[in-house]
Amino acid sequence: MEIVTSVSGDVSTFNLIGQLWRKEDLSSLEVAVEKFIVEKKSILVLDISRLSFINSQGLGLLVRCHVRTRDCGAKMILFGPNEAVSEVIELSGFAMFMTIAATEDELDKTLTTICR
Amino acid sequence: MTSANIQNSLNRSEHEHWKRLKLLEAYRKKRWELKVTNEKLRALQRTVDSQDVLLKEASYNLSRIHSEMEDELETAKRIQEGLIPQDFPELINVKSAAVYIPTGKVGGDLYDIIITPNQKIGVLIFDVSGHGIPAAMIGAMAKMLFMHYLEKTDSPAEVFREVNIQLCRFIKTEQYLTAFLGIIDPIVNSMVYSRAGHVPPIIFNHKTGTITRLDSKGFFIGHSALLNLAEYWDQTVQLSAGDKILFYTDGLTEGCSAEGKLYGSDRLRDIFMKNGSMDLQQLLDVIVMDQTRFRSGAPLRDDFTLLITEIGNSDYLLTDSGFTKEDGPHILMVNGFNDIERVCAMILREMDRNGFSDKKIKQFKICIFEMLTNAIVHGNNAEKGKKVTVFYKVNTTCSTISVIDEGDGFDYNNLPDPLSPENIMKDHGRGVFLIRNYLDYVEYNHRGNRILGRKLINGR
Numbered sequence: 043m044e045i046v047t048s049v050s051g052d053v054s055t056f057n058l059i060g061q062l063w064r065k066e067d068l069s070s071l072e073v074a075v076e077k078f079i080v081e082k083k084s085i086l087v088l089d090i091s092r093l094s095f096i097n098s099q100g101l102g103l104l105v106r107c108h109v110r111t112r113d114c115g116a117k118m119i120l121f122g123p124n125e126a127v128s129e130v131i132e133l134s135g136f137a138m139f140m141t142i143a144a145t146e147d148e149l150d151k152t153l154t155t156i157c158r
Numbered sequence: 159m160t161s162a163n164i165q166n167s168l169n170r171s172e173h174e175h176w177k178r179l180k181l182l183e184a185y186r187k188k189r190w191e192l193k194v195t196n197e198k199l200r201a202l203q204r205t206v207d208s209q210d211v212l213l214k215e216a217s218y219n220l221s222r223i224h225s226e227m228e229d230e231l232e233t234a235k236r237i238q239e240g241l242i243p244q245d246f247p248e249l250i251n252v253k254s255a256a257v258y259i260p261t262g263k264v265g266g267d268l269y270d271i272i273i274t275p276n277q278k279i280g281v282l283i284f285d286v287s288g289h290g291i292p293a294a295m296i297g298a299m300a301k302m303l304f305m306h307y308l309e310k311t312d313s314p315a316e317v318f319r320e321v322n323i324q325l326c327r328f329i330k331t332e333q334y335l336t337a338f339l340g341i342i343d344p345i346v347n348s349m350v351y352s353r354a355g356h357v358p359p360i361i362f363n364h365k366t367g368t369i370t371r372l373d374s375k376g377f378f379i380g381h382s383a384l385l386n387l388a389e390y391w392d393q394t395v396q397l398s399a400g401d402k403i404l405f406y407t408d409g410l411t412e413g414c415s416a417e418g419k420l421y422g423s424d425r426l427r428d429i430f431m432k433n434g435s436m437d438l439q440q441l442l443d444v445i446v447m448d449q450t451r452f453r454s455g456a457p458l459r460d461d462f463t464l465l466i467t468e469i470g471n472s473d474y475l476l477t478d479s480g481f482t483k484e485d486g487p488h489i490l491m492v493n494g495f496n497d498i499e500r501v502c503a504m505i506l507r508e509m510d511r512n513g514f515s516d517k518k519i520k521q522f523k524i525c526i527f528e529m530l531t532n533a534i535v536h537g538n539n540a541e542k543g544k545k546v547t548v549f550y551k552v553n554t555t556c557s558t559i560s561v562i563d564e565g566d567g568f569d570y571n572n573l574p575d576p577l578s579p580e581n582i583m584k585d586h587g588r589g590v591f592l593i594r595n596y597l598d599y600v601e602y603n604h605r606g607n608r609i610l611g612r613k614l615i616n617g618r
Binding site for chain 1: 495517520521523524527528531576577582583584585586588589591592595
């Protein structure tokens, strides 16, 4: 999996491209999130629109990232899951505690609300 | 002195003078001839000297070329050794042993044991006509083609057809090859085979102690003049635990004694039948020694290969797998995380072929990942050397998978609900939950080290 990072003001965006299940990919994302926390940014957007596959270990990592950012006073947003990934996320009940933006509009609205 | 006397004396003196002149002339001529001869001799010597130099040069060049050819042959030998398996892969339910006895540095015999994409076991043996580098080159080309087409089909006849077409395009000499290809299903212990003019293998029946020749029709491969005539057929033979199949090339039976008597296939059959219950390596040794003894010092006329395959007992494989032999499931072995994608790709490809929707294939993919990850991580505690066995069967109504690990099992009845408030924020415990949600049927064995899941093509 490839992680393409971009920063705009207080918002860091990690574009996850590929599959999230291999040990080394899970570690890479975990390291990237730790770096985000060290940089003291307040919003982390995980752009998963190009994530083609995730397993339960990948889901577990998303939960850990959510908890880690929350505990550090930051906010994590899952953005743009495709149909297959969206189904798994929904099934796993992530909508109950995570912020998920399905579209660009939803992401804009969410960011506006958080920044207000 | 009279004038007559004076005249006579003058005449004699003139005659003497004339004679001396003649002698002088002859002497000069001889000297000239000697000079010419000496010149010729010197020229000849020069020619001889220069020829000697050329000869020495030619001799040096010849020995250099010979040395280069020896080096090239040695390299060719090493290349060919790379094409002959030094060790056979670890196989499910089948053991093999082989020996190759060359007459020169390189030859035209090749063999291999190949695991097909469907985890069946391909046993290939072939013999290129002729000897040396030309036979070895064709052998190498043929081996690559066989490997290529074995990736695409489990039908030996189909493999032969394709290889024949390709080789007929490339072989520009009169050479050809004979081949035998058997594809063994390690679960049901049957072998589908095709023979391309090769000497028929012999089966030793473990229960009855009898032997059978695997006769069948089929043209040899690679002879372009016969391309349109060449046809190959698949046949099936049912095998049992303990049965042995002897594959060989005709160099073995065409070995001659010092008196010019052939070793022959009858003698081979007799010795195979008499010693069929032996361990594979022992049996190989017995046959090779018998042929060597028979030749009693006479040189081999042709390379020979001897390959013996023994069928194991497949019953234990299916025990507790959730499948029966009649289901005809495929079997795959998983040694670690690196195998997960390979296994997954094979099963999903079958689902795609059988008409499953993209969505259902993706859902099944998650289930395979969860089952295999659980088996490796939790079942086998990620211990190296422990295996996970996967059985699967896909048809146009459902896709079924059974995953067995070597662990002690787990209590599948008391798994926490990952959606309950106390678990929702945990970073684990979702694998089985996803499996149960995506599959139409899930069951565990009593021990809890085997999960079987099924997804219907028209299900959820």
